[in-house]
Amino acid sequence: MGRWQPDARARLQAAALALYGERGYEETTVAEIAERAGLTKRTFFRYFPDKREVLFWGSELLEQQMVAAIEAAPASASVLGMIGAALDAAAGRFEEVREFASLRRRIIASSPELRERELIKAASLVAAMAEALRKRGCGDTAADLAAWTCATVMHVAFEQWVDDPDQAPFQQIARDALAQLREITAAG
Amino acid sequence: MGRWQPDARARLQAAALALYGERGYEETTVAEIAERAGLTKRTFFRYFPDKREVLFWGSELLEQQMVAAIEAAPASASVLGMIGAALDAAAGRFEEVREFASLRRRIIASSPELRERELIKAASLVAAMAEALRKRGCGDTAADLAAWTCATVMHVAFEQWVDDPDQAPFQQIARDALAQLREITAAG
Numbered sequence: 006m007g008r009w010q011p012d013a014r015a016r017l018q019a020a021a022l023a024l025y026g027e028r029g030y031e032e033t034t035v036a037e038i039a040e041r042a043g044l045t046k047r048t049f050f051r052y053f054p055d056k057r058e059v060l061f062w063g064s065e066l067l068e069q070q071m072v073a074a075i076e077a078a079p080a081s082a083s084v085l086g087m088i089g090a091a092l093d094a095a096a097g098r099f100e101e102v103r104e105f106a107s108l109r110r111r112i113i114a115s116s117p118e119l120r121e122r123e124l125i126k127a128a129s130l131v132a133a134m135a136e137a138l139r140k141r142g143c144g145d146t147a148a149d150l151a152a153w154t155c156a157t158v159m160h161v162a163f164e165q166w167v168d169d170p171d172q173a174p175f176q177q178i179a180r181d182a183l184a185q186l187r188e189i190t191a192a193g
Numbered sequence: 194m195g196r197w198q199p200d201a202r203a204r205l206q207a208a209a210l211a212l213y214g215e216r217g218y219e220e221t222t223v224a225e226i227a228e229r230a231g232l233t234k235r236t237f238f239r240y241f242p243d244k245r246e247v248l249f250w251g252s253e254l255l256e257q258q259m260v261a262a263i264e265a266a267p268a269s270a271s272v273l274g275m276i277g278a279a280l281d282a283a284a285g286r287f288e289e290v291r292e293f294a295s296l297r298r299r300i301i302a303s304s305p306e307l308r309e310r311e312l313i314k315a316a317s318l319v320a321a322m323a324e325a326l327r328k329r330g331c332g333d334t335a336a337d338l339a340a341w342t343c344a345t346v347m348h349v350a351f352e353q354w355v356d357d358p359d360q361a362p363f364q365q366i367a368r369d370a371l372a373q374l375r376e377i378t379a380a381g
Binding site for chain 1: 271272273305308309312334335337338339341342345346348349352353369370373374375376377378379380
């Protein structure tokens with residue numbers, strides 16, 4: 006029971022998503038998730054603090070990687086270039102979870118508690134990116150605008166990517182969206 | 194008791210805001226709000242369905258006016274021009290409530306239920322603007338991007354406006370922010 010399970014986290018996530026989809030998030034217990042994954046409750050709590058965080062595992066890493074991309078952009082990079090780099094970083098994370106993305110979105114939409122949690126994570130991501138952009142020399146307002154714009158493009162591209170019948174890569178969809186946004190604002 | 198109170202809505206709003214600020218939103222009852230306003234509970238319910246909606250009264254009107262501004266933009270208007278027109282429409286609404294804007298923001302931040310409600314209103318506004326932009330000939334993705342961009346500029350400008358020691362008009366702050374966003378995206 007206490008021994009190392011090489012793919013325990015992934016099994017627990019898959020089991021949780023499946024149960025939330027079948028029975029509803031509220032109605033599913035940690036014991037049921039563990040049982041479906043063939044693991045114990047104790048193992049569950051080694052990986053996740055609660056059943057909600059199963060859905061948000063990876064969001065800290067997403068934030069770190071998007072911030073790191075802004076920090077690592079070349080000195081010559083424009084603000085839009087930094088946003089593009091952050092979106093490319095997000096693409097890598099999203100492709101890893103494509104399989105669950107549509108179901109996860111549906112589960113989150115079903116619960117006010119989960120929607121609230123998702124929005125808090127999004128606000129944290131925007132704040133972290135704005136901070137990173139300030140450190141790269143952006144003024145306060147420009148940093149906020151750019152960070153929100155990055156979140157906007159990510160959100161619009163994500164919605165398109167999840168439903169895309171051609172399963173185009175997130176990176177391509179996000180880059181196209183960023184280019185489209187540029188066109189819109191340039192044509193003012 | 195049942196007679197017409199010319200400024201009842203404004204009095205109820207002022208009383209509610211004051212009480213939410215003093216005691217907390219959760220702890221305040223409709224009876225207390227009515228009493229503070231010198232009115233009855235029955236009068237309260239003639240103006241608001243519940244104590245939460247006191248904080249969101251006017252958001253439908255804001256949405257209608259921003260959508261109407263997009264619809265009324267000249268045929269030659271660019272997408273950015275339509276966003277600008279929608280922001281100008283918002284400016285008129287915001288200036289009317291400047292007095293309460295900072296307190297209202299603090300109260301909403303204090304309650305998950307209120308934050309959730311605010312985000313639902315924001316999502317509704319974005320969806321309505323995107324729909325209006327589609328009717329003006331925007332493609333699906335461009336309409337979503339433009340509507341979110343409008344919300345982004347509104348949000349960033351609002352935060353600046355609420356805290357602005359010089360009390361600059363919202364319209365000016367929003368126009369400056371839109372111009373800055375344009376610079377950011379043009380410099381890509």
